[in-house]
Amino acid sequence: MNKVVVGLSGGVDSSVAAATLHHQGYEVVGLTLWLMKGKGQCCSEGMVDAASICEQLGVPHHIVDSRDVFQTNIVDYLVAGYESGITPLPCSQCNKAVKFGPMLRYAREELGIDRIATGHYARISYDAETGLYQLRRAVDSSKDQSYFLYDLTQDLLSGTMFPLGEMLKTETRRIAAEFNLTTADKPESMDLCLVEANGSMQAFLDKFIPQKEGDIVDQSGKVLGQHTGIHHYTIGQRKGLGIAAAEPLYVVALDAVRNRVIVGDRASTHKPECTAARLNWVSIPEPTSPIRAEVQVRYRSKAEPVSVIPLEDSRIKLVFDEPQFGITPGQAAVLYDGDIVLGGGIIERFE
Template sequence: MKKVVVGLSGGVDSSTTAAILHHQDYEVVGLTLWLMKGKGQCCSEGMVDAAFICEQLGVPHHIVDSRDLFQTHIVDYLVEGYSAGITPLPCSQCNKTVKFGPMLRYAKEELGIDLIATGHYARIRYDEQNNRYQLLRAVDRSKDQSYFLYDLTQDLLAGVVFPLGEVLKSETRRIAAQYNLKTAEKPESQDLCLVEANGSMRAFLDKYITGKTGDIVDENGKVLGQHEGIHHYTIGQRKGLGIAAPNPLYVIGIDAGRNLVIVGDRENATQTECIIKRVNWVSMAPPTSPIRAEVQIRYRAKPQPVTVVPLNSAEDQQVKLIFDEPIFGITPGQAAVWYTGEIVLGGGIICS
């Protein structure tokens, strides 16, 4: 019987993943990562539900204390980024450094199991011609999470299965109900885990960053208003500026050194190209010449046609993205992920 470690958050997706594999005659072991610091978190609803699902299925349940890892790679990462005037994307960082990597390592070293599974909506297939694992969009495009998984390396993809990649979300609920899982009707998580734990991203950041008031200025340096801390602003933001102007204004720049938020019209918030750092080529080897693709600069953004130009960099793998049409709200710190059809070719972090 094949063994698999299933990452359990206590939600319907991961619970159904465990149930599907259990009923496919896998020997399932549940694994929950304890990520949040703070009083009472060890008894949080997610952990309790994960434990209940394992008891219901009759499988073992392990809890790994990953709070220090989460603090270093996610909390500190976010605080450092927002303090520097960028808007970091924690999810892809968390998937690689906190979840998939440590989970697979724990499975192999502590349990002697070479395979892990999660409830992510994405697919993996092996390309025999190029001897490479490919990451693909989920069948349910409305739930597709491949954007957040672009940073997974070949060794991680080799040890992961995504049972929900082939099903619709409605089918996931039906399967959960079929197996009488406690989580079958559990509401979906709508926000980042840190947002849910703190009430809002603003509340989370205010716990770690002391807001310093400064000026909101236009492109020419004219003072238009005041801000309460640059960490409350992001590129492309329109609401919450507190400025009366004849035309809509958007955040087009954040100058951490001078503690300035720079605003302008929508045209000034669009770009025709940007530089991407920390690139991970997922489904293909790094190219030596430009390629054509479709890129997403945010999770829910519509893919846009782009030319991906490899750059020589002493620091890390970098590319330049040249868009066919100017794109609004390109935000340093966020991820850009490029596809060909349903295949994730690669991705990285927007730096300029």
């Protein structure tokens, strides 16, 4: 019988992934990573719901204490990033370093099982011509999570299944109801796990970063107001600036050295190009010459046409066909060819 370890967060998506595979005849083993204490699907509450699903399906449930790994790779990473004036993206980092890598290693080494599955909305295919696995967008474009998975390796793709990749979210809910899963009516998780657990990203960061007042200035350096810490702001932000102006103002840059938040009009937030580092070419070999692609510079943004120019040290320059709003250092730039994720990296700076 085929065996698979299913990562269970306690939410409806991972529950349906486990139930679907179990219904298809797989020998399912549930695995929950204990990432932190508190509310939310990745916390204590999620573990209880995950255990309930495994009991309902009649399958084993394992819990792995991953709090130290989460602290180092996510909490410390986030705090250091915000202190330096960037806006880190924790989810792709968490998927590779905290979730998929450790889960597949645990499955192989502790359970003797060579495949894992999760409730992510994405797809994996195999290209016989190149001998590479390909990460693809989910069928349900409104739920597609491939943006957060660009950092996965070929080894991880080869050992991973996404049972929900071909489903619409409405089908997931329907299946949960049909199987009478205890999580069928559980509300959707709308925020980062750290936001769910702490109420807001600001509340989370304020636990680690002392508030340090500084100036909010325009692009000429004129002081317009005061801020309570640059970690409370992100590029492209308009609301909550606390300053009055004749036209709407947006955060256009964060100056950590001088502890300043720099604002300007909307036009000044549009940038024609940027550079990215820490590249992972998930579905193709690393390009050695310029290529054309589409790029998403944030999760909910539309993929836009771009020229990708390889630089030294495996970095890239992205030259957009049209200037893009709110390019934010620390966020991911993920490259696509249709529904195939070519790769991605972390935005360093904009031009």
